[in-house]
Amino acid sequence: MFELARLKVFGFRGFVGEQEFTFDRPVTLLCGENHRGKSSTLNAVEWCLFGEDCVGKKTGIRERIGWEITNRYLQQGEVSVTAEFEGPEGIYRVVREQSVGRKRVAQKVTVHLPDGAQLEDDDAENMLFTLFRSSFQDFMTAVYQHQEAIRAILTQEPKERNDAIDRLLGLSPYREILKGITGARLEDILKGMEGSRETLRKRCEQAIRTLDNLIKEEREKAIAEGISEETFTEHEALNRAAGIAKAIESLAxxxxxxxxxxTVPVTFNEIAEFREWVKIQADGMWTQAPDVLKQEALAIEQQKLVTLKGQYEEAKGAELTAQEERDKFVKQFGDEAALVKAAQKEQQQIDELDDKIYKTNTRARLIQEAVRYLKEVVPDIEGGRCPLCGANAPSLLSHLETEWEQKVKAQVEELEQQKRECQSKLEEFDSLKDRLGLLEKNLGKAHSNCDDCLRLVAQTIEREFRKEEDAQAILSTRLEQIAREQKSIGEAISKKRTKISDLYGNLGKLRTIDEILKYQQKRTVIEHIWETKEFLELEKSLNEASQFVEDVRALKVDLAEASLEEAESRIHSAQQALDKYFCAIVKHPTIPGLVMEVAEDSRTGLNSYSFKSKDGTDPTPILSQGDLNCLALSLFLGLSEATVDSQRFAFLILDDPTQSLGPEMKRELVSVLEDIANRRKLVIATPDLEFKNLLTTHITKIKAIYDFTDWTDKDGPQVVRTTL
Amino acid sequence: MGYNEKVLEKISDREQRSDERMSLWQSIIQSFEQEGADGVASELVGLMAKIQEKFTALLEKLDEMA
Known part of the structure; x- marks a missing residue:
């Protein structure tokens, strides 16, 4: 049995400088508010003993993920924890060190034995296991009650609570590995692979159906083209290819x-390429043949001349129409000179009429002035001879007025009328001149179009036209000549055309046979795909995957069984003590005693825990948070009690055990601890002042008390030791 | 007896494919000790992926043939 004797901490978690603790009393209390370094002190013991095993996800403690070993404010030196254990032969000193830095570097562990021997690293780790025979899981199950273990069990969620109880029983690795295996979802991956193979099978079946249809269609087509079914063989296809080779040589x-x-194809697989080659060669030879080239050139010229002839005839027709319209106009209204002369004549008449009107108007104004004057000067003038008409008038003034109105005015109006008529004629002549101009312009344009067409014709047939030559007749003659040449060339190449048509026909038939045979070939490949090396390999991979999943499943079963057996064994060994401690601390009026059971969750393989009251009822609905805390403590103390004979550590560590406990439960817990203190040293950390007082007054063993009075980032915990 | 030994004993008791399963168990344990449950999952997925890669390559070949 090993007693914890001394602990020296430097730079570990909450500690900056060096701090030493001596466990020289049966009971050691670490007291003080939260975050003062109590838990860091207890953590230092487990880190010293188990190093990396107490860090990270594998511990099953959520708080240990990303756990920092090195104090954040440590400037230099190394983290160092020294724990001394008093064993049968004397003092065993364990020193674990780690370089300061954010990145975790290699740790160094040294074990000093009572005989002065010193072991390092792997030898030291092996010696630790030989001496204490305890893994980190064993240690946290039966020696060190973590406050996290209590916190995790204070939940009503069965999954979380099962997780916490597994941890209390030291079965977290089983649980975590089972979770990892389930999380890999290997069955889903296997199902996906099987699904892919099934899809391939369906695709092959579909492809065979499609190919059957294509073969049927092509066969029907071939028979319709006159190809007999007997020729749907590779041998016949090669014979046909040889015939086509001869035919193209003859055509060439x-x-x-x-x-x-x-080059005649030798194997069936060369036929597709041969067909393509023959087609290209035949097309090339045909397009380059002199007869074909000449025929094409004549066809182009013919098309061009026909178009030009049409254009020329149209231009000529337009010219004739324009000429006729212009001639008809001149005949009706005269030419431009005649129209100009007539217009000049009208203008002259207008000028003369203007003169007459002027004079008549002058005379009229004179008479009007004279009559107005006479009326003013001699209003009562006697009758007399009229100076205008020579007649005798009884009243000369009124006679003159009448004479002016009736004769002179009428004369002016007549002149005005004559002038208007002349102007109208003049306008008509101007309009006729414009119309004639337009007709002349149209005629000019028609002449120009005709000339342009003629130039194009001349360019096309490559000769000049003389004035006396009839272009239309020349074009017609040339077109007739082209038709004759075409007929002659057509006759010359018709045999060759028949030959090339036959060649293309045979190529088409060869293509049909080739397609049918290829479809059949493809169908055979797909039909026998299941016998290929690739498919056999695929099946092998699938079997391998299936076997792998089966192996993992078997391991999962082994793991679940081992976990369940371990849980049953631990519960069995701790059952009596669990019941004893639970009843002693809780003193529940309706729960006469507690029985713990475990079963395997068939879906996950994880342990599922349940509690029964000794009277057979389910106590879970009536368990308070305090009761659950007591349950966790009872389980820990029960396991500790159950392993006391095999346990190498002669001390228990309890970290904040009174969470959610009422005053009565605290008193009962102290009574239980008083009993345990008779057999083991106790190290208890608590922020609970009431619990501290109960411990100091009710534990009858002598005690050392470390009060964690303060904590600063520069100096770490301020610790004061007293003894009672 | 730790969990490792317990499971090894179970594998050994079953006799069937014990060598293969012991080797697989060692891989699981190693990844668990390094990265916990997530490590186990990724180790198993990785081992399965090796088989799956070969399977996929063969499937692609067969797909081309079909």
């Missing part, structure tokens, strides 16, 4: 391509 000779040789 006819078309004047010298030394043309076709």
């Amino acid at each position: 000779e006819d078309l004047g391509t010298a030394d043309f040789k076709a």
Whole structure:
């Protein structure tokens, strides 16, 4: 059995400088408010013993993920924790060190034995296990009651609570590995692979159906083209290809391509390429043959001349129409000179009429002035002879007025009328001149169009036209000549055309046979895909995957069984003490005693815990937070009690055990601890002043009390030791 | 007896494919000790992915044939 004797901490978690603790009393209390370094002190013991095993996810403690070993404010030196244990042979000193830095570097562990021997690293780790026979999980199950373990059990969520109880029982690794295995979702991956294989099978079946249809269609087409079914063989296809090779050589000779040789395909797979080659060669030879080139050139010229002839005839027609319209106009109204002369004549008449009107108006104004004057000067003038008409008038003034109005005015109006008529004629002549101009312009344009067409014709047939020549007749003659030449060339190449048509026809038939055979070939490949090396390999991979999943499943079963057996064994060994401690601390009026049971969750393989009252009822609905805390403590103390004979550590560590406990429960817990203190040293950390007082007054063993009075980032915890 | 030994004993008792399963268990344990439950999951997914990669490559070949 090993007693914890001394602890020296430097730079570990909450500690900046060096702090030493001596556990020289049966009971050691670490007291003070939260965040003063109590838990860091207890953590230092487990880190010293177990190093990396107490850090990270594998611990099953959420708070240990990203756990910082090195004090954040430590400037230099190394983290160092020294724990001394008093064993049967004397003092065993364990020193664990780690360089300061954010990144975790290699740790150094040294074990000093009572005989003065010193072991390091792996030897030291092995010695620790030989001496204490305890893993970190064992230690946290039966030696060190973590406050996190209590906190986690204070939940009503079964999954969380099962997790916490597994941790209390030291079964977290089982649980975590099972979670990891379930989280890999290997069955889903396997299902996906099986699904892919099934999809391939369906695709192959579909492809065979499609190919069957295509083969049927092509066969029907081939038979309709006159190809007999007997020729749907590779041998026949190669024979046909040989025939086509001869045919294209003969065509090449006819078309004047010298030394043309076709390579006959030897295997069926060469046929598609051969077909393509023959097609390209035949097209090329045909388009380059002199007869074909000449025929094409004549066709182009013919098309051009027909178009030009049409254009020329249209231009000529337009010219004739314009000429006729212009001539008809001149005949009706005269030419431009006649129209100008007539207009000048009208203008002259207008000028003369203007003169007459002027004079008549002058005379009229004179008479009007004279009559007005006479009326003013001699209003009562006697009758007399009229100076205008020579007649005798009894009243000369009124006679003159009448004479002016009736004769002179009428004369002016008549002149005005004559002038208007002349102006109208003049306007008519101007309009006729404009119309004639327009007709002349149209005629000019028609002449110009005709000339342009003629130039194009001349360019096309490459000769000049003399004035006396009839372009239309020349064009017609040329077109007739082209038709004759075309007929002659057509006759010359018709044999060759038949030959190339036959060649294309045979190529088409070869293509049909080739397609049918290829479809059949493809169908055979797909039909036998299941026998290919690739498919057999695929099946092998799938079996491998299936076997792998089966192996993992078997391991999961082993793991679940081992976890369940371990849980059952631990519960069994701790059951009596669990019941004893639970009843002693809780003193529940309706729960005469507690029985803990475990079963495997068939879906996850994880342990599922349940509690029964000794009277057979389910106590869970009536368990308070305090009761659950007591349950966790009872389980820890029960496991500790159950392992007392095999346990190498002769001390228990309790960290904040009174969470959610009422005053009565605290008193009962102290009674239990008083009993345990008779057999083991106790190290208890608590922020609970009431609990501290109960411990100091009711534990009858002598005690050392470390009061954590303050904590600063520069200096770490301020600790004061007293003894009672 | 720790959990490792317990499971190894179970594997050994079953006899069937014990060598393969012991080797697989060692891989699981190693990844668990390094990265916890997530490490176990990613180790298993990684091992499965190796088989799956080969399977996918073969499936692609067969797809081309079909």
